[in-house]
Amino acid sequence: MKKKLLFLSLFLLAAISLSAQVTASSLTGSAGGVSTLLFIHWNPDVVAFTIGSFGIRWYSLCWCIGLVVVFLLEQRLFKEQKIPDEQFEPLFLYSFLGILIGARLGHCLFYEPEYFLSSPTHMLEMIIPAKMGADGSWHFTGYTGLASHGGTLMFIVALWLYSRHTKVPFLTALDNIAIVTPLCASAIRLGNLMNSEIIGKPTDLPWAFIFEQVDQLPRHPGQLYEAIAYFLFFFVGWFFYRRKPAFVGTGFFFGLCIFMIFTFRFFIEYTKEVQVGFENGMLFNMGQLLSVPFILLGAYWIWHGSRKATLPSR
Numbered sequence: 055m056k057k058k059l060l061f062l063s064l065f066l067l068a069a070i071s072l073s074a075q076v077t078a079s080s081l082t083g084s085a086g087g088v089s090t091l092l093f094i095h096w097n098p099d100v101v102a103f104t105i106g107s108f109g110i111r112w113y114s115l116c117w118c119i120g121l122v123v124v125f126l127l128e129q130r131l132f133k134e135q136k137i138p139d140e141q142f143e144p145l146f147l148y149s150f151l152g153i154l155i156g157a158r159l160g161h162c163l164f165y166e167p168e169y170f171l172s173s174p175t176h177m178l179e180m181i182i183p184a185k186m187g188a189d190g191s192w193h194f195t196g197y198t199g200l201a202s203h204g205g206t207l208m209f210i211v212a213l214w215l216y217s218r219h220t221k222v223p224f225l226t227a228l229d230n231i232a233i234v235t236p237l238c239a240s241a242i243r244l245g246n247l248m249n250s251e252i253i254g255k256p257t258d259l260p261w262a263f264i265f266e267q268v269d270q271l272p273r274h275p276g277q278l279y280e281a282i283a284y285f286l287f288f289f290v291g292w293f294f295y296r297r298k299p300a301f302v303g304t305g306f307f308f309g310l311c312i313f314m315i316f317t318f319r320f321f322i323e324y325t326k327e328v329q330v331g332f333e334n335g336m337l338f339n340m341g342q343l344l345s346v347p348f349i350l351l352g353a354y355w356i357w358h359g360s361r362k363a364t365l366p367s368r
Contacts, residue, residue, distance in 0.1 A: 096275075097266040098248050109155070111246035120241030121150065127234040131295075132201075135302065141220040148219075148229065152212025153205045158197055160204010164340055165330050167205045202239070202319075202345040206312065226303040229359075232311035233291045239315060240284035247277040254279075254325045274325040304362045309355025315350040 101109035133193035217224040254274025
């Protein structure tokens with residue numbers, strides 16, 4: 055059963071072509087009077103490989119790799135905690151659907167509500183991976199916008215539903231997922247890098263990327279900053295889990311995960327270009343504003359979870 059759920063989810067993900075256009079890097083050119091020999095030219099093909107006439111995009115592939123790694127590590131955690139396989143099996147599908155639905159709705163409602171709420175047709179475009187052209191015909195586009203804050207929110211709801219269905223304690227499910235989630239977040243940001251999206255502000259730092267699909271300016275590789283940070287956050291969570299396994303089920307690991315990720319997200323936003331026009335002139339952009347509640351929630355659960363785990367049993 056779990057293999058069927060895994061491959062069903064992977065098929066759905068691969069079928070969703072999820073983003074813009076963006077192979078290898080070169081080291082030639084110039085921009086703004088500064089020699090771009092110092093910088094990394096970035097222009098990868100959006101398609102990783104093709105199967106017949108169907109192209110598998112790098113972004114979809116990164117999602118798949120991230121989810122598979124999380125699936126395997128999560129399975130290991132459940133076995134270590136002696137949670138039966140039949141309770142583990144539905145977790146992957148609940149998680150996948152929760153993240154995808156939440157991330158899509160989050161982008162549409164947080165970043166482009168004026169478009170997606172303007173007509174029934176545009177509302178439909180929130181749900182299906184297609185857009186209606188000027189001639190009235192539908193064109194497959196893939197989901198060209200996903201927001202991590204929405205994905206996190208709906209993911210929590212999905213885990214609550216999973217907990218009710220399987221009788222696995224909600225905080226146990228939440229903590230176990232939180233231990234391994236940073237790896238998936240890292241893979242997704244690598245997918246953003248392959249799509250040349252969520253680009254950084256111009257800089258003259260020697261590791262700057264010139265995203266040739268966008269312009270010829272050397273910019274912060276914000277996606278790479280996040281991918282590296284989230285990868286390291288996984289090891290922080292794993293370190294605490296190995297030393298404090300009794301903290302699972304207290305909410306500690308959930309708090310630690312969202313506190314680290316969204317605190318870093320808040321500050322790294324200063325290196326990024328705004329994603330939508332209305333953010334111009336704002337003291338804090340939408341990504342930062344949406345991160346604050348998660349930072350506060352994470353801090354609370356770190357405190358509450360560690361306190362609960364160290365209180366004497368009654």
